[in-house]
Amino acid sequence: xxxxxxxxxxxxxxxxxxxxxxxxxxxxxxxxxxxxxxxxxxxxxxxxxxxxxxxxxxxxxxxxxxxxxxxxxxxxxxxxxxxxxxxxxxxxxxxxxxxxxxxxxxxxxxxxxxxxxxxxxxxxxxxxxxxxxxxxxxxxxxxxxxxxxxxxxxxxxxxxxxxxxxxxxxxxxxxxxxxxxxxxxxxxxxxxxxxxxxxxxxxxxxxxxxxxxxxxxxxxxxxxxxxxxxxxxxxxxxxxxxxxxxxxxxxxxxxxxxxxxxxxxxxxxxxxxxxxxxxxxxxxxxxxxxxxxxxxxxxxxxxxxxxxxxxxxxxxxxxxxxxxxxxxxxxxxxxxxxxxxxxxxxxxxxxxxxxxxxxxxxxxxxxxxxxxxxxxxxxxxxxxxxxxxxxxxxxxxxxxxxxxxxxxxxxxxxxxxxxxxxxxxxxxxxxxxxxxxxxxxxxxxxxxxxxxxxxxxxxxxxxxxxxxxxxxxxxxxxx
Amino acid sequence: xxxxxxxxxxxxxxxxxxxxxxxxxxxxxxxxxxxxxxxxxxxxxxxxxxxxxxxxxxxxxxxxxxxxxxxxxxxxxxxxxxxxxxxxxxxxxxxxxxxxxxxxxxxxxxxxxxxxxxxxxxxxxxxxxxxxxxxxxxxxxxxxxxxxxxxxxxxxxxxxxxxxxxxxxxxxxxxxxxxxxxxxxxxxxxxxxxxxxxxxxxxxxxxxxxxxxxxxxxxxxxxxxxxxxxxxxxxxxxxxxxxxxxxxxxxxxxxxxxxxxxxxxxxxxxxxxxxxxxxxxxxxxxxxxxxxxxxxxxxxxxxxxxxxxxxxxxxxxxxxxxxxxxxxxxxxxxxxxxxxxxxxxxxxxx
Numbered sequence: 001x002x003x004x005x006x007x008x009x010x011x012x013x014x015x016x017x018x019x020x021x022x023x024x025x026x027x028x029x030x031x032x033x034x035x036x037x038x039x040x041x042x043x044x045x046x047x048x049x050x051x052x053x054x055x056x057x058x059x060x061x062x063x064x065x066x067x068x069x070x071x072x073x074x075x076x077x078x079x080x081x082x083x084x085x086x087x088x089x090x091x092x093x094x095x096x097x098x099x100x101x102x103x104x105x106x107x108x109x110x111x112x113x114x115x116x117x118x119x120x121x122x123x124x125x126x127x128x129x130x131x132x133x134x135x136x137x138x139x140x141x142x143x144x145x146x147x148x149x150x151x152x153x154x155x156x157x158x159x160x161x162x163x164x165x166x167x168x169x170x171x172x173x174x175x176x177x178x179x180x181x182x183x184x185x186x187x188x189x190x191x192x193x194x195x196x197x198x199x200x201x202x203x204x205x206x207x208x209x210x211x212x213x214x215x216x217x218x219x220x221x222x223x224x225x226x227x228x229x230x231x232x233x234x235x236x237x238x239x240x241x242x243x244x245x246x247x248x249x250x251x252x253x254x255x256x257x258x259x260x261x262x263x264x265x266x267x268x269x270x271x272x273x274x275x276x277x278x279x280x281x282x283x284x285x286x287x288x289x290x291x292x293x294x295x296x297x298x299x300x301x302x303x304x305x306x307x308x309x310x311x312x313x314x315x316x317x318x319x320x321x322x323x324x325x326x327x328x329x330x331x332x333x334x335x336x337x338x339x340x341x342x343x344x345x346x347x348x349x350x351x352x353x354x355x356x357x358x359x360x361x362x363x364x365x366x367x368x369x370x371x372x373x374x375x376x377x378x379x380x381x382x383x384x385x386x387x388x389x390x391x392x393x394x395x396x397x398x399x400x401x402x403x404x405x406x407x408x409x410x411x412x413x414x415x416x417x418x419x420x421x422x423x424x425x426x427x428x429x430x431x432x433x434x435x436x437x438x439x440x441x442x443x444x445x446x447x448x449x450x451x452x453x454x455x456x457x458x459x460x461x462x463x464x465x466x467x468x469x470x471x472x473x474x475x476x477x478x479x
Numbered sequence: 480x481x482x483x484x485x486x487x488x489x490x491x492x493x494x495x496x497x498x499x500x501x502x503x504x505x506x507x508x509x510x511x512x513x514x515x516x517x518x519x520x521x522x523x524x525x526x527x528x529x530x531x532x533x534x535x536x537x538x539x540x541x542x543x544x545x546x547x548x549x550x551x552x553x554x555x556x557x558x559x560x561x562x563x564x565x566x567x568x569x570x571x572x573x574x575x576x577x578x579x580x581x582x583x584x585x586x587x588x589x590x591x592x593x594x595x596x597x598x599x600x601x602x603x604x605x606x607x608x609x610x611x612x613x614x615x616x617x618x619x620x621x622x623x624x625x626x627x628x629x630x631x632x633x634x635x636x637x638x639x640x641x642x643x644x645x646x647x648x649x650x651x652x653x654x655x656x657x658x659x660x661x662x663x664x665x666x667x668x669x670x671x672x673x674x675x676x677x678x679x680x681x682x683x684x685x686x687x688x689x690x691x692x693x694x695x696x697x698x699x700x701x702x703x704x705x706x707x708x709x710x711x712x713x714x715x716x717x718x719x720x721x722x723x724x725x726x727x728x729x730x731x732x733x734x735x736x737x738x739x740x741x742x743x744x745x746x747x748x749x750x751x752x753x754x755x756x757x758x759x760x761x762x763x764x765x766x767x768x769x770x771x772x773x774x775x776x777x778x779x780x781x782x783x784x785x786x787x788x789x790x791x792x793x794x795x796x797x798x799x800x801x802x803x804x805x806x807x808x809x810x811x812x813x814x815x816x817x818x819x820x821x822x823x824x825x826x827x828x829x
Contacts, residue, residue, distance in 0.1 A: 018684070020690050020691050020694075052681060053677065053678040053681045054676050054677070054678075054681070055676065055681070056547075056548070056674045056675075056676045058544075059686075065688065068684050068686065072681075072682075073681050074674035074675070074676055074680060074681045074682075074683055074684075075674065075683070075684045075685070075686070076544065076547045076674055076684075076685040076686070077574075077684075077685065077686035077687065077688055078540065078543070078544075078570075079540060079543075079566055079567060079570050082536065082537075082540035082543070082567070085532065085533075085536070085537040085538075085540035085541050085543075085544065086540050086541070086543050086544035086547070087544060088530070088537075088541050088544060089502070089504065089540070089541035089542060089543060089544025089545035089546070089547070089548065089552070090544040090545065090547060090548045090674070090676070091544075092502065092528050092530065092541075092545065093501070093502065093528075093544070093545045093548035093549070093550050093552075093675075094548050094675055094676045094677075096676065097548075097675070097676020097677070098676065099676070114533055114534060114536075114537070115533070115536075115537055115540070118532075118533035118537060265526070266526070267526050268526075269525050269526065271662060271663040271665060273525075274496065274497070274525060274663045275660075275662070275663065277521065277524050277525055278493050278496060278497070278521060278660070279483075280483060280493070280660050281481035281482070281483050282481065283481055286481075316484075316655065319484060319655065320484050323482065323484055323657050328657075329484070329656065329657065330654055330655070330656050331484075331654065331655040331656070332650060332653065332654045332655075333653055354739075355736070356736045356737065356738075356739035356740030356741075356743065357733075357736045357737040357739070357740040357815060358650065358654050358656075358733070358736060359650070359733075359737065359812055359814075359815075361814040361815055361816070362815070362816075451484075
């Protein structure tokens, strides 16, 4: 006759060295507590599936905060309620590891309600073991989200009421409504028959994870005689009579067999592939350009107009051209609700030396594409500065006599001559090249067009826009 | 390698990937969203992980998990989002986890606005979470440093097993400048302490709990011994025309750039003014500041907050020299004119 040997699972430590105090061979759980039973079921499954060296168990906050005292596997202790998020980070890092999120009712259904729902909904390939004893244990018997109606706890001393605390939360019921989870079952840690049922559920969940099936969730109704203030020998009856009618024991969802496993590809990338993927420049891309001695020096530029007029893009192009021509450059956009509200402006600095402030309060150059922008920024142009504005959209004259103001029909020209009004910004670019006396030239601009114009068929159009802008600026300036 | 014209926020992501960052967990918020967006674009192309978390809290705890599992991992947010992450940051500091948190700061308190403020100084430098811990806080002031300091942050995080913060105001995040990217880092330090779900690591434990007061005290003392080492080795700052200066201006982030412009202007008038820019907000360049005080230099601190770093400057110089302060808040950025006026005002007060 075979001999039956009763011994501790190998996935438990022999001696609980991490446990404080003298008694390192017993757990910290109270007599009659269900945690010990569930721990044992998990550890035995880890033994049988040879998992302990590949398992990472996340301990929550609550009575099982010290689960790492006992489980001889990788252990992480997480913040209250956050174990499913932590488990997500662990599992996604090492998809071949087996990740267990072990949680109580306050942790999982209260403070961590969002983390568990979202991890379940993403279908994280983890196993969650949820101990529901309808009360906070570690903090000493306060109300839990799963506390029963009428049940007295230290924070529901008059009994949980529908009016004040509302109904108990049913987590299996909630989670099983989601599409992603593959397996959701509620078990009960009462008598041998039910514990065997729980054993099967634990093993099924871990097995499904090993097969890469998806999110598995096992809720275990568990006794807390200490905080229920129920004698230990009556605690199981309390589960059966009080909890099970509210939290029915059953399989809520089981799609393990039918769920397809998505294969994972593991590829390593060479440094060259990384550089390529990041779109990093590999060659020297400056173009030969010599700054004419009388060109505008270190211009601080503001470009402003309506959103959609290519204001930010023109600013980008100015800065990129400056960079190609060998200058130091900065570009700073207006951002946020202002951007969404329809107006846009940006600050561009092009300088021979290192640039201090990227902000342009008082500009040397203002390029304005609408009336409000001109009104707002014209007074902030430095004396002796330059204002370029779109005379096809702005019907006014510049009052200031201490600046050079040049109104040119950017939009009209783009529309009539180039057949696309949206090229008005690069018409302005051409005008800037001339009016700035060649901070950079059209060849520099041509070299950066492919960087700033995403649609290749528009590059040539914008090149022509630059040329047209230069032409009308020369005509206007008589140069 | 040639330079690329790029937004500070995007330079963070490219720098992180070059540094070997394997995963990004985050939640969208202005003005930091370009970081999440660039991470979402590039990381999957390289077989790495991007996940938009359900919340800032979820994101930092995913970082906690991934850091526990032993990879280089990051998250990014902006001020109100960082407030939410503080719990997780405290846990990561306690559990000695290497991770990088990028904060593109905006206006507060509360929802404030999305314009640039530097009022996260206290919550990052002084520890916005509970408990005895410190965070290394790096303060870039240009797009190049957004890349370089992000890469440096990963090195520091690994070297000292601690969360490292890269904190930049909204302008530094939104600004585009030329950046020269270095080659990808190939050899990363091993992390034998991680819980990687492997036979080599299964005995490991990642935790921040020490039930016995003596144990927790020992752990905190261990953390502070590490912090002392960081203070001794990792202080970074930049100086500009400090040697002969009568007045030294102190500012970080975009303010340091505005100060530089202001200093150039007053220097042109023959006034002796310099700039000290802390790059590490913690560890703070307090020894250098004490020496400046020894030399009798007056100090002027400028920040986009109501006066936070100025407390650290005053502590460093022990009130031996006058420490002036000028701050703008609400998302207003000091103009060149304001900076000029403040410098002149504090120079004259000699």
